[in-house]
Amino acid sequence: MTSVDEPIRPDGRVRDAARTKAEILDMATREFARAGYEGARVEEIAARTRTTKRMIYYYFGGKEQLFTAVLERAYGALREAERRLDVAHLDPVAAIRRLAELIFDHHERHPDYIRLLSIENLQCAEDSAPSGRLDAIGSPALDVLREILAAGRESGVFRADVDALDLHAVISSFCFFRAVNRRAFGALFGRDLVDPDRREHYRVMLGDMVIAYLRTEGAGPAGLR
DSSP states (O other): OOOTTSOBOTTSOBOOHHHHHHHHHHHHHHHHHHHHHHHOOHHHHHHHTTSOHHHHHHHHSSHHHHHHHHHHHHHHHHHHHHHHOOOTTSOHHHHHHHHHHHHHHHHHHOHHHHHHHHHHHHHHHHHTSOOOTTTTOOOHHHHHHHHHHHHHHHHTSBOSOOOHHHHHHHHHHHHHHHHHTHHHHHHHHSOOTTOGGGHHHHHHHHHHHHHHHHBOTTSOOTTOO
């Protein structure tokens, strides 16, 4: 006898629930990122994963819940990277630069993450209220930022009036803008923000800007590592 977590495939074989759900999420991520929430079709996701719409509803409950699961997994990937970040051995300036670089790298390597967050923001605007889909997902980066800021204040290199959430917004905004506004910025100014030849320039620039903002007067140049 099979359990309720092991639906039968059309060919009579028992499905591997975890693998099937992962395959559905992989395809749903690509479909939502490509077509948006309204344009994505559960039937298309089912066809591309060799399953059925009924099976997707069995696992996730519906299109909205599937999109929620896709968002949570995409957002969770960055949070897991933040959790693994080890900056305890670094001085505050090097630590803040390392964290900024991690967020920069993740945004660049996961374009679907950027598109999904844009879709989520659009959905919230259309609903005229936050969806609450991401409320339960915290950010380990905030805890890391608070620790780094505290260490920097104690050592006298960082200002005392910087809020960790504000700083996180500054870092994320630069990374998000660079990805989302690539075409418009290029059309207006003739510069590709994700040109591989300028990647390291922007990566270092982000760290320099953040450190310059954080430094107290007389604490030394922003580029100091």
